Amino acid sequence: MNIRESVREVIPYAIEMRHEIHRHPEVSGSERETAARIRRELEAMGIPVRTFDGCHSLMGTLRNGEGPCIAVRAELDALPIQENTGLSFASETPGVMHACGHDVHMALALASAKWFSTHPDDWHGTIKFLFESEEETIGGGQRMVAQGCMEDPKVDCILGQHVNPNYPVNSFYSRCGAVNGASDDLKLTVHGTGCHGAYPEKGVDAIVITAQIISALQTLVSRNISPFDPVALTFGTVRGGTVQNIICGEVELTGTLRTIRPETRALLNRRLVETTEGVATAMGGSAAMVIEPSYGAVVNDPDAYRVVEACAREFLGDALMVEQQAPSLGVESFCYFLDHTPGVYYDLGCGIGTGLHTPTFRVDEDVIGTGVTLQVMAVLKLLEFEQAKR
Ligand SMILES: [Zn+2]
Ligand SMILES: [Zn+2]
Known part of the structure; x- marks a missing residue:
């Protein structure tokens, strides 16, 4: 048989x-x-x-x-x-x-x-x-x-x-x-200095810094990686601020990075940290990106x-x-x-x-x-x- x-x-x-x-x-x-x-x-x-x-x-x-x-x-x-x-x-x-x-x-x-x-x-x-x-x-x-x-x-x-x-x-x-693909869990904290919304010169707006960081990070995929190398970078949550007239001092974001090639994963892990820290510093604040490797x-x-x-x-x-x-x-x-x-x-x-x-x-x-x-x-x-x- x-x-x-x-x-x-x-x-x-x-x-x-x-x-x-x-x-x-x-x-x-x-x-x-x-x-x-x-x-x-x-x-x-x-x-x-x-x-x-x-x-x-x-x-x-x-x-x-x-x-x-x-x-x-x-x-x-x-x-x-x-x-x-x-x-x-x-x-x-x-x-x-x-x-x-x-x-x-x-x-x-x-x-x-x-x-x-x-x-x-x-x-x-x-x-x-x-x-x-x-x-x-x-x-x-x-x-x-x-x-x-x-x-x-x-x-x-x-x-x-x-x-x-x-x-x-x-x-x-x-x-x-x-x-x-492989996945990395991202947790980003952006620090500024809170103050009255009518006097922005007295603080550092963490929401504005966050907006710049998100835009800058999206360009990593389009400018640092070949169009033929699949990558997805997604921030799924952004949390910050209390009321409409207070400048926010801290924002927290969570996201996920998906890659195929180990070299691309390593490069983006490095560039995510460099870019967030660089943008935040340039704008008078600071940022800490924590990357937890998840699935391979x-x-x-x-x-x-x-x-x-x-x-x-x-x-x-x-x-x-x-x-x-x-x-x-x-x-x-x-x-x-x-x-x-x-x-x-x-x-x-x-x-x-x-x-x-x-x-x-x-x-x-x-x-x-x-x-x-x-x-x-x-x-x-x-x-x-x-x-x-x-
Ligand atoms: Zn299932
Ligand atoms: Zn299943």
Whole structure:
């Protein structure tokens, strides 16, 4: 029997698990029952499970002789959204819904685990099934990585997939190289000197300084960075002042910087500080820019991508291969795993219903069979590919 045929055995299980998990969603940080359920399923397959301190993340490690180690990542959390799909297996928890497809990703990982655990003659090596908590908020992957999920044995390559309703059912959407951007959180405080609004000469207006800083910072993107290098610089909040006739002495801003290239990220981190301090000083005030690095970029490894892309093309056919034209400046916590190993991240088109994170988000269930088959085939190909390098 070929692999594609034999994976059919676990598709009903994947669909059943997806319904079960979809019925009982838990928001980020509260994924206790979901994690317990995943643990029971993995242990019933004879797969040892480890947990991680400070979160509900867990990992099943399936060993089958000597060989490379491939990891598969799924996420545990749902969203604070009231479901309005009318599905027979809709959420039974008011105000909480699997509206980002993480129920599907967990079901795919469990079904893959079931297939690999029942077909030991078809592969050798180690497969780690990672279930990440709090993907939607802080990115639980960070804690898993810090606690050694990528070691012992060392993961040679990691695979991540996400359903995406913007693309046709069963399509593969990704690209070689950067898929998602890096993000830095910005906090800027501008100091002036408050005074009566009728006597501006007696103070230093922090609001006027802020206006100049915002304009100057927007020119960094257009004047310091190539038009072909994607960057977004956004200030989402500006707070300052009390009443209409008092000159404001302090303004606070928060924002986000999104970049793809590490060199661009470093350059802009430096220029953001230089520009804010320079403009504020020139205007008689002062400014302090605090930059907190947040997510890293998600960059598909070119060699591993070619392996997975070829596998998807063979399975799905040319018509369902949608090449992502440019990286997205949204962030993805898959980046934390990629700090330690090459990997491939792709979207699986699930093309019905409305967008991710909406109350009417739905998935064409055909995608579940396609997703499991593609995941199993891709892991097998990556095992072969890594074995050949040894
Ligand atoms: Zn989401
Ligand atoms: Zn998601």
